[in-house]
Amino acid sequence: MSNQLLRDQESQAGKRGAVDAWVRLLRGHAGMRRTVTAQLQADHGLTVNEYEAMLLLSHAPDGRLRRVDLADSLQLTPSGVTRMLDGLRERALVDKAECPGDARVTYAVLTDAGAAKLREASCSHIAAVGALFEERYSKPEIETLAELLGRLPGAGGESSCTPCPSG
Amino acid sequence: MSNQLLRDQESQAGKRGAVDAWVRLLRGHAGMRRTVTAQLQADHGLTVNEYEAMLLLSHAPDGRLRRVDLADSLQLTPSGVTRMLDGLRERALVDKAECPGDARVTYAVLTDAGAAKLREASCSHIAAVGALFEERYSKPEIETLAELLGRLPGAGGESSCTPCPSG
DNA sequence: GGGATATACTTGACTACACAACAATCTAGC
DNA sequence: GCTAGATTGTTGTGTAGTCAAGTATATCCC
Numbered sequence: 001m002s003n004q005l006l007r008d009q010e011s012q013a014g015k016r017g018a019v020d021a022w023v024r025l026l027r028g029h030a031g032m033r034r035t036v037t038a039q040l041q042a043d044h045g046l047t048v049n050e051y052e053a054m055l056l057l058s059h060a061p062d063g064r065l066r067r068v069d070l071a072d073s074l075q076l077t078p079s080g081v082t083r084m085l086d087g088l089r090e091r092a093l094v095d096k097a098e099c100p101g102d103a104r105v106t107y108a109v110l111t112d113a114g115a116a117k118l119r120e121a122s123c124s125h126i127a128a129v130g131a132l133f134e135e136r137y138s139k140p141e142i143e144t145l146a147e148l149l150g151r152l153p154g155a156g157g158e159s160s161c162t163p164c165p166s167g
Numbered sequence: 168m169s170n171q172l173l174r175d176q177e178s179q180a181g182k183r184g185a186v187d188a189w190v191r192l193l194r195g196h197a198g199m200r201r202t203v204t205a206q207l208q209a210d211h212g213l214t215v216n217e218y219e220a221m222l223l224l225s226h227a228p229d230g231r232l233r234r235v236d237l238a239d240s241l242q243l244t245p246s247g248v249t250r251m252l253d254g255l256r257e258r259a260l261v262d263k264a265e266c267p268g269d270a271r272v273t274y275a276v277l278t279d280a281g282a283a284k285l286r287e288a289s290c291s292h293i294a295a296v297g298a299l300f301e302e303r304y305s306k307p308e309i310e311t312l313a314e315l316l317g318r319l320p321g322a323g324g325e326s327s328c329t330p331c332p333s334g
Numbered sequence: 335g336g337g338a339t340a341t342a343c344t345t346g347a348c349t350a351c352a353c354a355a356c357a358a359t360c361t362a363g364c
Numbered sequence: 365g366c367t368a369g370a371t372t373g374t375t376g377t378g379t380a381g382t383c384a385a386g387t388a389t390a391t392c393c394c
Contacts, residue, residue, distance in 0.1 A: 336394090340390080343386105350379100351378105352380100355376085359370100359372080360369100361368100363369105
């Protein structure tokens with residue numbers, strides 16, 4: 001075995017753990033998302049991103065957010081946001097609103113129907129997500145996992161706080 | 168505040184951590200994947216799934232795998248695998264092969280060109296992934312993260328071991 | 335042997351994104 | 365005030381995936 005080969009394998013060895021974490025992040029995300037999406041779609045006709053967008057809107061002042069902020073929070077491109085909101089608007093779950101101070105921005109606003117839809121969906125959704133995690137992790141493990149995942153790019157520490165105000 | 172509302176919020180409180188972990192998994196995955204995909208696409212013209220598929224093939228006996236097993240490992244649907252392999256086949260990176268014992272299955276086989284492509288891509292890819300994790304986590308934290316993520320559905324404990332045999 | 339059921343894969347139609355190019359508006363510097 | 369550049373959003377086009385339906389083969393059980 002050449003020295004070059006040896007050095008390659010040594011330098012790679014250090015990355016083993018990271019690659020392992022990466023692969024599991026990929027597969028674990030895919031598996032979880034499939035399950036959660038299926039439930040959300042079947043029960044409420046929403047995609048994960050649509051749900052998350054409405055949730056973000058529901059927590060925003062006046063139930064409205066600039067599209068660019070929505071894109072940031074959801075890790076979507078601007079065009080992705082435009083198209084997702086088009087879909088929600090067709091179903092009258094959100095609406096557009098102009099910004100008085102800046103004619104470039106068009107707010108996305110949660111409609112009453114959208115707020116109702118969100119309330120309707122959130123209980124079963126939260127229960128489903130909770131169950132999926134709680135059958136795999138202890139409470140402290142969930143905390144640890146959340147903390148670690150929060151350091152990933154775009155997963156910003158800010159938590160999406162509890163909805164479902166028993167409405 | 169009604170008793171009903173109180174009860175709702177209590178029962179929800181327990182799910183807070185799980186929902187938090189879920190949201191961060193979503194966003195963190197999206198952010199990481201975008202970065203990694205961009206690098207892999209720009210430098211080698213491969214998607215993450217294509218890379219992972221070729222990596223799995225390279226570790227399989229005879230460099231071949233049934234499509235259904237590939238689907239399982241990659242958390243893709245059968246049709247997704249068919250289409251991804253179509254793309255790789257057009258570029259001559261994989262090929263089809265029949266199974267002597269079962270006429271239903273068509274193996275995906277890594278071609279020599281595919282193996283070369285994988286070797287070419289893996290070093291920079293592994294380095295990039297390693298860097299992304301190591302700038303955010305200590306080594307033990309990476310271990311913890313990998314262990315926790317490994318419990319998610321589809322993220323099966325089996326690690327994807329180190330390629331890039333300095334070829 | 336022969337039909338019912340299960341497994342492996344492909345195809346057609348659709349969806350949810352991405353990227354690139356664009357239009358509109360705002361802001362700064364002169 | 366005016367131009368240069370940055371910011372916000374939309375649209376055209378492409379792609380990677382999904383689901384539902386279909387084909388082909390294998391297996392099980394009478």
